[in-house]
Amino acid sequence: MTIIQTANLGFPRIGKRRELKTALESFWSGKSDESALRETAAALRARNWQRQKDLGTDILPSNDFSLYDHLLDTAFMVGAVPETHRGASDLDTYFRMARGAGEVSACGHNHSGVTALEMTKWFNTNYHVLLSELKPSQTFELAHNKPLAEYVEAKALGHQTRPVLVGPVTFLALSKPAIGGFNTLSLLPRLLPVYAEVLHSLQDAGADWVQIDEPVLANAPGGQIALALTEAYAHLVREVPGLKLMLTSYFDVHDANLDLAFSLPVAGVHVDLTVRPDVLEKLPSLAGDKTVSLGVIDGRNIWKADLNALLARLKPVVSQLGRVILAPSCSLLHVPIDLAQEDKLDSDLKSWLAFAEQKLEELAILKSALSGEDVSAQLAENAAAIAARKTSPRIHNPAVTERVANLTPPMSERQSPFAERILKQRKRLNLPLYPTTTIGSFPQTAEVRAARLQHGKGQLGDADYDAFLKLETEKAIRWQEEIGLDVLVHGEFERNDMVQYFAEQLEGYAFTQHGWVQSYGSRYVRPPVIFGDVSRPKPMTVDWAAYAQSLTDKVVKGMLTGPVTMLQWAFVRDDLPRGTVCRQIALAIRDEVLDLEAAGIRIIQIDEAAFREGLPIDPAGWPAYLDWAVDCFRIAAAGVADETQIHTHMCYSEFNDIIRAIAAMDADVISIETSRSNMELLEAFIDFKYPNEVGPGLYDIHSPRVPETEEMVRLLARAAQRLKPEQIWVNPDCGLKTRGWAETRPALERLVEAAKTMRANQPVWV
Ligand SMILES: Nc1nc2c(c(=O)[nH]1)N[C@@H](CNc1ccc(C(=O)N[C@@H](CCC(=O)N[C@@H](CCC(=O)N[C@@H](CCC(=O)O)C(=O)O)C(=O)O)C(=O)O)cc1)CN2
Ligand code: MET
Numbered sequence: 189m190t191i192i193q194t195a196n197l198g199f200p201r202i203g204k205r206r207e208l209k210t211a212l213e214s215f216w217s218g219k220s221d222e223s224a225l226r227e228t229a230a231a232l233r234a235r236n237w238q239r240q241k242d243l244g245t246d247i248l249p250s251n252d253f254s255l256y257d258h259l260l261d262t263a264f265m266v267g268a269v270p271e272t273h274r275g276a277s278d279l280d281t282y283f284r285m286a287r288g289a290g291e292v293s294a295c296g297h298n299h300s301g302v303t304a305l306e307m308t309k310w311f312n313t314n315y316h317v318l319l320s321e322l323k324p325s326q327t328f329e330l331a332h333n334k335p336l337a338e339y340v341e342a343k344a345l346g347h348q349t350r351p352v353l354v355g356p357v358t359f360l361a362l363s364k365p366a367i368g369g370f371n372t373l374s375l376l377p378r379l380l381p382v383y384a385e386v387l388h389s390l391q392d393a394g395a396d397w398v399q400i401d402e403p404v405l406a407n408a409p410g411g412q413i414a415l416a417l418t419e420a421y422a423h424l425v426r427e428v429p430g431l432k433l434m435l436t437s438y439f440d441v442h443d444a445n446l447d448l449a450f451s452l453p454v455a456g457v458h459v460d461l462t463v464r465p466d467v468l469e470k471l472p473s474l475a476g477d478k479t480v481s482l483g484v485i486d487g488r489n490i491w492k493a494d495l496n497a498l499l500a501r502l503k504p505v506v507s508q509l510g511r512v513i514l515a516p517s518c519s520l521l522h523v524p525i526d527l528a529q530e531d532k533l534d535s536d537l538k539s540w541l542a543f544a545e546q547k548l549e550e551l552a553i554l555k556s557a558l559s560g561e562d563v564s565a566q567l568a569e570n571a572a573a574i575a576a577r578k579t580s581p582r583i584h585n586p587a588v589t590e591r592v593a594n595l596t597p598p599m600s601e602r603q604s605p606f607a608e609r610i611l612k613q614r615k616r617l618n619l620p621l622y623p624t625t626t627i628g629s630f631p632q633t634a635e636v637r638a639a640r641l642q643h644g645k646g647q648l649g650d651a652d653y654d655a656f657l658k659l660e661t662e663k664a665i666r667w668q669e670e671i672g673l674d675v676l677v678h679g680e681f682e683r684n685d686m687v688q689y690f691a692e693q694l695e696g697y698a699f700t701q702h703g704w705v706q707s708y709g710s711r712y713v714r715p716p717v718i719f720g721d722v723s724r725p726k727p728m729t730v731d732w733a734a735y736a737q738s739l740t741d742k743v744v745k746g747m748l749t750g751p752v753t754m755l756q757w758a759f760v761r762d763d764l765p766r767g768t769v770c771r772q773i774a775l776a777i778r779d780e781v782l783d784l785e786a787a788g789i790r791i792i793q794i795d796e797a798a799f800r801e802g803l804p805i806d807p808a809g810w811p812a813y814l815d816w817a818v819d820c821f822r823i824a825a826a827g828v829a830d831e832t833q834i835h836t837h838m839c840y841s842e843f844n845d846i847i848r849a850i851a852a853m854d855a856d857v858i859s860i861e862t863s864r865s866n867m868e869l870l871e872a873f874i875d876f877k878y879p880n881e882v883g884p885g886l887y888d889i890h891s892p893r894v895p896e897t898e899e900m901v902r903l904l905a906r907a908a909q910r911l912k913p914e915q916i917w918v919n920p921d922c923g924l925k926t927r928g929w930a931e932t933r934p935a936l937e938r939l940v941e942a943a944k945t946m947r948a949n950q951p952v953w954v
């Protein structure tokens with residue numbers, strides 16, 4: 189008889205009503221103290237444990253909570269704290285690492301100037317982790333035993349938990365080497381004793397299992413990862429005998445790494461079977477005496493699982509295994525908490541969905557069914573919902589299917605090659621060398637958000653809200669004119685989020701009221717749900733763009749979110765290939781682009797912030813993805829005349845390996861992030877002889893720090909050594925929505941100065 193248990197790998201931290209965001213932002217603004225923040229955090233943890241238990245979860249995670257980010261917690265645990273970031277208290281230090289520090293004074297200078305750690309995407313998700321910078325002389329110590337504290341806290345509440353740690357290899361692999369040529373994995377021997385100490389303390393406190401997450405197992409084998417994993421787990425199992433380790437992979441697992449994971453001396457291995465369903469049948473032969481944890485419920489999407497289909501596949505495998513754990517594929521951090529809060533969702537659609545809590549219920553039903561209990565009623569209900577969704581007429585729009593089927597290659601082609609188009613554009617736009625612009629959004633101030641909230645609640649009428657937004661837009665236009673920016677933006681004041689705003693105006697999408705998912709720190713998003721064929725009933729941005737353009741003689745850029753990003757930052761239907769869904773969106777954006785052009789908008793920016801994030805983790809899947817992703821962008825952009833200039837924007841620009849695809853998108857101008865890497869990211873563009881124009885981001889908008897003019901001139905000069913001057917645009921590295929005006933004003937004034945300095949210093953022959 190197989191022993192079957194359910195487990196969760198991690199529960200969302202933010203609270204059903206974003207209690208963590210409220211508590212953090214109140215603490216940061218000085219409105220509440222550390223004890224209030226800690227109290228909210230403890231209440232959230234207590235509630236989460238109890239709730240998971242009530243939903244039938246046998247194995248509860250602890251240390252899955254974080255005040256900001258779990259990778260930062262790991263750095264903090266092992267004492268990887270830069271001297272420069274030490275603050276008045278531990279918590280102060282922690283937040284200085286997360287957010288940087290230093291008030292911007294009236295003169296716009298940041299006098300203490302502690303910069304935040306670099307952020308990067310957590311594999312292919314929209315969650316960001318903070319990267320520690322490690323030097324060859326780095327040492328580690330057990331500085332903060334948070335895993336123990338949270339284990340003990342749960343125990344005092346009557347819960348035996350399975351603490352969660354980011355594994356030592358993943359931590360090192362995601363750290364930044366402080367000097368070139370240094371491999372952070374070489375620090376493993378110094379790190380392992382600290383991990384052993386943590387594990388010992390957990391064992392002494394009563395833990396029998398610990399979950400160690402090594403999502404690096406998803407990466408293609410290479411470097412020294414396999415060696416490091418072998419060394420790490422030999423060491424930890426030897427040093428802490430008797431404590432069982434559940435080695436956890438998720439998001440994907442490379443075949444060679446699967447064999448490796450099962451060859452390590454750990455007691456259990458977790459596999460994400462939603463990304464690798466084919467692994468299920470291999471498990472009985474791989475398992476040996478290990479406990480396998482089956483990641484069967486999708487932790488990245490919000491569709492109800494087909495429980496009957498799952499059971500049919502699970503039954504024969506489970507009977508061959510001595511002990512199995514049923515689990516979500518990954519931490520539930522990436523999905524909203526509770527569907528029951530959504531009282532405005534259409535009831536059909538709602539019956540097709542499962543959020544974190546509902547996913548745990550699904551696990552409990554699976555366990556009961558596999559244990560021979562009668563859950564026929566629940567299974568019948570699930571079958572009915574799955575069948576209803578498959579056959580619902582609401583998800584199909586024959587006109588959309590037909591339009592996608594009728595796409596032809598010319599629809600992805602601009603009229604003329606870049607070299608010809610650019611001449612026509614220069615003539616029409618008449619911009620100076622080193623044209624200055626911004627990425628689109630201006631500060632979403634408390635006032636702007638409050639007006640939107642009031643409008644949503646019906647307390648501010650449509651006309652008043654519209655008048656308010658028009659005034660904000662006009663002020664932004666006037667100010668841009670005043671400081672001398674060349675290409676203006678309307679400021680995006682009317683938008684809640686760059687994806688949600690468009691999704692709300694498209695058919696085929698649905699929205700939640702409370703479906704928040706953490707993106708980084710206290711910044712959350714509410715990913716829309718693509719449930720049906722996507723189409724655009726009417727123009728979405730034309731009125732705002734035309735209004736802004738009517739205020740000025742300068743060029744105002746139209747601002748759109750591209751199809752790949754619209755797809756990537758949504759919960760996407762799983763009954764069509766992603767490439768097909770993306771083509772539907774691309775056609776909707778194409779219509780918008782053409783309407784903007786017809787309304788006299790001369791530059792149209794199509795943001796593809798999530799373009800890189802959409803790459804499959806396994807490079808074997810890259811060509812197929814890039815093929816449709818590039819085509820979708822081109823479908824969206826290519827309908828315009830040569831004279832209309834198409835811009836795109838990408839943040840997190842690790843471009844070296846996909847520069848060909850970036851060039852193939854054939855945007856006339858691309859703005860990218862390069863400021864934190866001192867223009868090194870431009871290397872890809874130079875090596876490739878990138879032909880089109882580029883706006884290398886001159887300063888990091890994620891920090892309140894205001895750069896000096898000279899700093900931006902220096903960066904521009906570096907860019908000018910790498911690209912032709914007439915290729916270069918001058919802009920920040922992303923939108924300014926999370927910033928305040930206090931730092932935005934001086935930063936952009938200096939950016940304009942920097943461009944002027946560059947123009948003045950041009951050799952005459954240019
Ligand atoms: N989807 C998405 N992913 C992205 C980005 C992005 O812009 N969008 N940018 C990159 C970085 N990630 C980010 C993620 C979120 C935010 C962000 O600013 N989020 C806002 C929410 C944005 C939003 O949806 N705002 C709504 C709802 C705002 C809100 O919470 N209103 C309050 C009341 C108003 C208030 O006092 O704030 C409420 O409803 O209770 C609106 O403005 O209408 C936040 O957490 O605060 C920024 C960057 C990568 N991924
Ligand atoms: C995350 S990319 C942001 C692009 C958008 N146009 C903005 O400026 O906010």
Ligand SMILES: [Zn+2]
Nearest residue numbers: 797839922923
């Ligand atoms: Zn950006």
